[in-house]
Amino acid sequence: MSAVVFSEMQAALAGDFRVLAPDLRGHGGSSPGSGYALTDFAADLDAWLTALDLDTIDLLGWSLGGEVAQLLAAQYPQRVTRLALISSTPRFASTHDWEHGLPDVQIKAMARDLRRNYELTMNGFFSLQFTDEALERERYRQIVAFAVRAGRLPLPEVALAALETLRSEDLRPLLPQLVQPTLVLHGGRDRIIPVAAGRYLGTTLPAARYIEWPDVGHAPFMSRPQDSVTLWREFFA
Structure with a gap:
């Protein structure tokens, strides 16, 4: 998804911080690359920060x-x-030693649906950001429609490559290295990444503060925008 989904938050925080929201390669306004591993995305961001002459950032x-x-x-x-x-x-995908992800059969079904009807599948995927009750309200229907229309969806091959990256990558061995002060926010009704994964980050990261909003889904900054602005403003102050 494009960084356009952060436009409301970006505007709200612009008076307090310099806020930059890049599009990952192959997403939004960024050009497609030749690889979509997490290392590719991270290297892109490092090069982008160097080009902007930014030595340190809050991320x-x-x-x-x-x-x-x-x-x-x-x-x-x-x-x-x-x-x-x-x-x-x-880790996005569940395995024999990781129960807090999506089953492989579900990820493969998503890939199949992307190949069959890309736009419909992406629309449905974005609808999963919210709870069913929220989608019944007009504000959330408008958010979904706006994100699909203005979000400049990635090419199908980019979405499939990114999905394969999510399926295969495992960052658990790196977590002890993340010693930075970390805020972990997760929705209790997330239908894409189980809330147990967020709880795991909250208890495993060396310097984490975990916050769970039980009434929201995968996009808490859209479901509770003002609360999100307040939380981020306090954390990054």
């Missing part, structure tokens, strides 16, 4: 962006002063 990542943020903070610790992980996980 916030949501969903896939949260995994990229974890890797960037581990590989380039001198870059990241504080870290916020929103609806994130160290």
